[in-house]
Amino acid sequence: MDIQVLGAHNCESQNSRLISLLIDDTLAIDAGSLTSSLSFAAQQRLRAILLTHQHYDHIRDVLTLALNLALRNTTINIYSIQPVYDTLSTHLLDGKLYPKFLEQPPQNPTIKFTVIEAYKTNQIEGYGVLAIPVNHTDPTVGYQVTSSDGKVVFYTSDTGPGLANCWRYVSPQLLVIEVTVPDSREEFAKRSGHLTPSLLKQELISFQEVKGYLPPVVVIHMSPNLEEEIAAEVAVVARDLDNPITLAYEGMQLHL
Ligand SMILES: [Zn+2]
Ligand SMILES: [Zn+2]
Numbered sequence: 001m002d003i004q005v006l007g008a009h010n011c012e013s014q015n016s017r018l019i020s021l022l023i024d025d026t027l028a029i030d031a032g033s034l035t036s037s038l039s040f041a042a043q044q045r046l047r048a049i050l051l052t053h054q055h056y057d058h059i060r061d062v063l064t065l066a067l068n069l070a071l072r073n074t075t076i077n078i079y080s081i082q083p084v085y086d087t088l089s090t091h092l093l094d095g096k097l098y099p100k101f102l103e104q105p106p107q108n109p110t111i112k113f114t115v116i117e118a119y120k121t122n123q124i125e126g127y128g129v130l131a132i133p134v135n136h137t138d139p140t141v142g143y144q145v146t147s148s149d150g151k152v153v154f155y156t157s158d159t160g161p162g163l164a165n166c167w168r169y170v171s172p173q174l175l176v177i178e179v180t181v182p183d184s185r186e187e188f189a190k191r192s193g194h195l196t197p198s199l200l201k202q203e204l205i206s207f208q209e210v211k212g213y214l215p216p217v218v219v220i221h222m223s224p225n226l227e228e229e230i231a232a233e234v235a236v237v238a239r240d241l242d243n244p245i246t247l248a249y250e251g252m253q254l255h256l
Contacts, residue, residue, distance in 0.1 A: 001023060001024060001145075001147045001149075001151035001153065001255070001256040002023070002024055002025075002253065002254070002255055002256075003021055003022070003023050003153060003174070003176075003253070003254040003255075003256070004021070004022040004023075004025075004251070004252070004253055004254075005020075005021060005218075005220070005248045005249065005250065005251065005252040005253075005254070006020035006021065006022055006028075006032075006033045006034065006037035006038070006250065007019050007020045007030075007032045007033030007036075007037065007250060008220050008221070008222065008247075008248035008249050008250055008252065009221065009222055009223070009224050009250075010057050010180055010221050010222070010223055011057075011223060011224055011225075012032075012033075012036075012057075013224065015224070016224040016250065017032065017033035017036055017037060017250050018032025018033045018036075018056075018057040018058070018060050018061075019032040019033070019057055019058050019157075019220065019221060020032050020033045020034050020037065020061070021155060021176065022038075023127070023145060023147075023153075024147075025042065025045050025046075026045060026046060026047040026048070026125060027046075027047060027048050027049075027050070027124070027125055027127055027145065028046055028048070028049045028050070029049070029050045029052065029143055029145070029155055030049075030050070030051060030052055030058040030059070030157070031049050031051065031058065031059050031060065031061045031062045031065065032057045032058050032059070032060050032061065033060070033061060033250075034046070034049070034061040034064075034065050035061045035064040035065050035068060036061065037250070040068060040072075043065060043068055043069065044069070044072060044074050046065075046076060047076075047077065047125045048076070048077040048078070048079060048124055048125050049062075049076060049077070049078045049079070050078075050079050050080065050124075050129060050131075050143050050145075051078060051079070051080035051084050051088075052080070052084075052140055052141055052142065052143065052155075052157030052158070053080075053084060053136060053138055053139060053140035053141070053157060053158065054083070054084050054087040054088065054138055054139075055138065055158065058157070058158075059088065059092065062078070062088070062092060062093070062111075063092060063093075063097065063098045063101075066098070066099075066101040066110045066111055067098060067099070067101075069110055070099065070101065070104070070105075070110040073108075074110075075108060075109070075110050075111070075112060076110065076111055076112070077112050077113075077114065077124075077125075078111055078112070078113045078114070079113075079114050079115075079116050079122070079124060079129070080113075080115070080116065080141075081115065081116065081117070081118060081131060081139060081141055082115050083138070083139040084139070085113055085115050088113075089102060089113070093111065093113075116129070116131055117131070118131045118132060118133050118141055119131070119132065119169065126147075126148055127145050127146060127147055127148075128144075128145070128146035129143060129144070129145055129146075130143065130144040130145075130146075130169065130170070131143055132144065132154075132166050132169050132170060133166070134156050134157060134158075134159035134163065134166055135159050135160045135161065135162050135163070135193055136157070136158045136159050136160065136193035136194075137192060137193045140157050140158055140159065140193075141157065142154060142155055142156040142157050142159065142166065142170075143155055143157075144169075144170045144171075144172060147256075151173060151256035152170075152171060152172045152173050152174075152256075153172055153173065153174045153175075153176065153254075153256060154170045154172035154174075154175055154176070155176040155177075155220075156175075156176065156177045156178055157178065158178055158180070158193060158194060158221060159177075159178060159193060159194070159195065160189065160190060160192075160193040160194055160195065160199075161190070161195065161199050161202060161203060163203050163206065163207070164206045164209075164210060167206060167207045167210040167211055168210055171211065172215050173215055173216075173256055174215055174216055174217075174218065174254060174256055175207070175215050175216070175217045175218070176217075176218045176219075176220055176248070177195070177200065177203070177217060177218075177219060177220070178194060178195055178219070178220055178221035179194075179195050179196065179197055179199075179200050179219045179220075179221065179222060179230055179234060180192075180194035180195065180196075180221050180222065180223055181194060181196055181223055181226055181230070182196060182197065182226050182229035182230050182233055183196045183197055183198045183233055184229070185226070186198070186199065194221075196233070197230060197233035197234045197236070197237050198233070198237075200219070200234070200237060200245075201237045201240065201241065204217065204237070204241055204243070205241070208241075214241065214243045216243070216244045216245075216246075217238075217243065217244065217245040217246070218245075218246050218247075218248050218252075218254065219234055219245060219246070219247050219248060220248040222247065222248075227247070230247070231247055234247060
């Protein structure tokens with residue numbers, strides 16, 4: 001399984017892109033930077049997108065991708081939970097901002113949206129996909145993706161503390177988890193459903209308690225203006241736990 005980090009941040013600039021992961025060139029998780037990162041040819045190779053929640057940094061390129069694909073007579077499968085479908089179908093894909101890609105063209109709509117249930121494994125484009133609720137401000141799921149040769153990654157998406165229950169359902173060989181702000185902003189993190197490096201440490205200790213092991217960890221969704229502080233604090237957590245923890249970056253390649 002090859003995992004490419006297309007966007008690793010919560011804010012976009014010339015040097016940072018919004019959240020998207022790409023597995024084996026075909027399965028995307030979140031759509032913050034699918035068109036800004038991928039060539040037209042690579043966009044056409046996408047088979048499916050898993051959306052974790054409705055926040056704009058995770059869905060931004062749904063419309064731009066849909067237009068590109070529509071003009072090339074290609075379609076895309078999007079999967080998420082019911083609340084995400086409800087928000088997207090009434091706010092983004094309702095035809096006011098762009099064509100109604102859920103219905104157009106009538107014979108073969110550009111976006112085929114499938115609502116999936118949490119805690120149930122779905123077979124999607126040859127992968128086992130398990131959505132697990134996490135603790136964010138709006139309904140959010142993390143995704144465990146298992147390839148046909150048994151490689152397993154879990155991406156939490158945006159989440160605050162309290163993932164002990166979540167860990168019971170997943171057994172990843174690689175954990176991609178968010179850290180949005182440094183320890184000095186813990187109040188903000190707790191209020192907005194995010195993690196700091198110290199909160200990450202508690203969650204990883206809880207993972208170890210529940211699962212009996214700790215996989216390599218990749219941290220994502222950093223606030224770009226606070227990233228130096230986050231990196232220094234994450235390095236301390238990695239040392240304390242004696243476990244590899246790396247900060248994601250745009251263009252990062254991970255192999256399982
Ligand atoms: Zn969010
Ligand atoms: Zn976010």
